[in-house]
Amino acid sequence: GENVEQHPSTLSVQEGDSAVIKCTYSDSASNYFPWYKQELGKGPQLIIDIRSNVGEKKDQRIAVTLNKTAKHFSLHITETQPEDSAVYFCAASKGDGGATNKLIFGTGTLLAVQP
Amino acid sequence: AAGVIQSPRHLIKEKRETATLKCYPIPRHDTVYWYQQGPGQDPQFLISFYEKMQSDKGSIPDRFSAQQFSDYHSELNMSSLELGDSALYFCASSPTGTGEGEQYFGPGTRLTVT
Numbered sequence: 007g008e009n010v011e012q013h014p015s016t017l018s019v020q021e022g023d024s025a026v027i028k029c030t031y032s033d034s035a036s037n038y039f040p041w042y043k044q045e046l047g048k049g050p051q052l053i054i055d056i057r058s059n060v061g062e063k064k065d066q067r068i069a070v071t072l073n074k075t076a077k078h079f080s081l082h083i084t085e086t087q088p089e090d091s092a093v094y095f096c097a098a099s100k101g102d103g104g105a106t107n108k109l110i111f112g113t114g115t116l117l118a119v120q121p
Numbered sequence: 122a123a124g125v126i127q128s129p130r131h132l133i134k135e136k137r138e139t140a141t142l143k144c145y146p147i148p149r150h151d152t153v154y155w156y157q158q159g160p161g162q163d164p165q166f167l168i169s170f171y172e173k174m175q176s177d178k179g180s181i182p183d184r185f186s187a188q189q190f191s192d193y194h195s196e197l198n199m200s201s202l203e204l205g206d207s208a209l210y211f212c213a214s215s216p217t218g219t220g221e222g223e224q225y226f227g228p229g230t231r232l233t234v235t
Binding site for chain 2: 038040042048049050051052055095099107108109110111112113114
């Protein structure tokens with residue numbers, strides 16, 4: 007069945023360093039890949055997403071890359087700040103703008119940014 | 122900007138009781154998704170609705186049912202509650218008709234079954 011693997015499960019970096027989280031998906035029909043940030047006691051917050059017709063997308067300190075051939079996609083956070091500390095989830099769906107775009111989530115990465 | 126509203130935020134029920142969770146999507150969003158998140162786990166898709174019709178179904182127990190109303194809000198009804206139903210329940214809304222499938226999550230309802 008559909009599956010998304012995410013690594014690492016925990017990541018500790020020093021403030022100002024970069025953080026990279028990697029995901030692999032199994033369903034070749036997947037074409038929409040969002041990333042969510044979840045703080046304790048809150049709902050997942052969409053921080054960036056990418057579609058299969060794009061290899062890379064950047065938004066300030068956050069970037070996502072996609073290798074559709076290898077079924078890999080990654081989140082890159084540069085110049086990390088303590089407020090980036092949270093659990094990050096990758097997800098995949100057969101997003102076609104239709105109404106059956108259920109998200110299959112990775113298992114999450116707990117990012118800790120040390121001041 | 123308006124966000125997804127969920128109520129109640131916290132709910133405590135006993136085994137075999139029923140619970141109703143409500144979700145109010147972002148204005149002009151026509152699709153609602155329900156997810157269940159156990160402690161330390163990733164969200165799992167339960168069910169979705171588009172224009173008041175069920176559009177997809179995941180690993181939702183038969184004890185659970187849901188619907189979307191004419192004003193696009195949705196309710197998740199849970200009966201014969203079990204201890205294992207204790208979890209965070211999230212609703213996400215999406216502008217299916219005008220967007221590209223992005224989903225925006227609400228703050229969640231924390232259900233505790235004792």
